[in-house]
Amino acid sequence: MDVLGRYRNLIVLVGVLFAQVLGLAVQVKRTSDSESTRLIRVWAVGAVTPFEKVLLWGQISSGNLWHNYFYLRGVRAENRNLKAQIEQMRLEQVRMSQDADQARRLQALLAFKEQFISQTMAAQVIGGTGSELSRSVYIDKGHNDGIKPDMAVITADGVVGKILRVYRTTSLVLLIDDQTSGVGAILDKTRLQGILRGTPSGEVALEKVMSDETVPAGELVLTSGGDGIFPKGLLVGRVTKVTPGAELFLNIHVRPAADLSKLEEVLVVTKIDERQAEPDHTGAARAVDILAERLPGVPSKPENAEKGPAPAIAAPGDAKPKAAPPQASISGAHAPSNAATAASSAGVGSSPSGTPATATDSVKVSPKPVKTAVAPKPQPAVEDRPH
């Protein structure tokens, strides 16, 4: 009895350690969480995430106040630049929609079924796990919002990870650079398939590619769709280094396209549909129509123009007389309406790689360029550089 009293602290230490080691061993043996560990996790998440949500709310509110009311320097110039950028992108979009239409026609001929993201949900990253061995983040959407385990999580840049655990109002996202994650991946040009995994040092590597294959640095890595979580064709990253590895496989280092260390907003893919490709019959817009819109416009016809003769002199308020309408010489004088068609036709249905955007969000989901390996790419009618 005296011995027990003397070594009481040590005995308690051994007992506590033994209990924890035993618990750990049981968890390692099991594949899923037991009720007790699940409860501990729920309590811990419930205790910590409210702080994170409050902090995030404060951060967003103060950021909005600053950016939307006080810090508006350079907005005019930025607006001008963005407008110019939109012009360029619309031209690019028209060209890509033509490619996509052609691809869809060919897919329809082959009775090709494609997967596409039909619904996503935007979520804020509210916190991490604080452990380098657990590369995962918490988002502010959970079971109440319809989130389920194994849903894909992406950003506009590329794949982020998958939903691992779902709580009432939050979820845990396992990032692709965690060593327990695995993403079915395919190389864009060589079409070699492998498994993308995280390494202990936090890098990402493509495994199971045989060492007799040639993989150039810089090649894009896309999802293969083989894991049943990520739809095929989403951008994952880019090959940075290739070295010979152990057991006849290559060591392929990949830099993720999404910046996993600075995640703020993500999209959870809540619905993936499968459909057979159908050719688009809406009629594609032409690049020339978009260009025509940028040329000096014809003054709008007065309402009473049809009733009486057109005025020979410009209105007194006009500082300069308008030039003759050059649109007529190009074609597609009614550019604005066609431009609108272009924008709509190249929208949801014609996103590259058959993974278009989304029903609920207007974020570009798949940055993969459209491949036109089957037929030569049609050249645009007009050079698309702004003059």
Added chain:
Amino acid sequence: MAITYTSGEQVEVYRFSIPATILIPLIAVFLQAWAPLRFPFFSIFDLPLLVTIGFATARRSPLAGLFTGGLIGILQDALTHQPIGLYGISKTVVGFGASSLGIKLDVENAGARFLLTIFFYAVHEVVYFMIARGLVGLHMEWSWPHELLSGMANAALGVLIFMLLDRVKQRT
């Protein structure tokens, strides 16, 4: 800088109020989870470990130290997707060790606290590494430069945190 040997009677024993006992570890775990996302360099620190050492050395009760360490570690584990117990076991050992050492040594000055934190940071990392590799089967890389730098950084931050804890501790 001197670590002075003292008798049990000379050593002051402190306690913390219930709100401080609950909130400080909770805030430490929260900051550990939140801060590295905004400031990636912050992942080098282990705030829950520093709080465990701070509480253990102030209370100077091995039982209180091991339970505090164990609970903080389990809370930290619960946020990860790894099995619960990795941090729990490591911090139980650290809590017990720090409070046991706190009885024998006077750790009131900054130099002693700096050395103590480096020592227990190393203990924590070794125990964590062994459990993660041996029991859970995770792949981990041990890097001496990284561990040394982390130990120094944690010790420096630890000195500041212990000074903050000094303000909320109460003499028994």
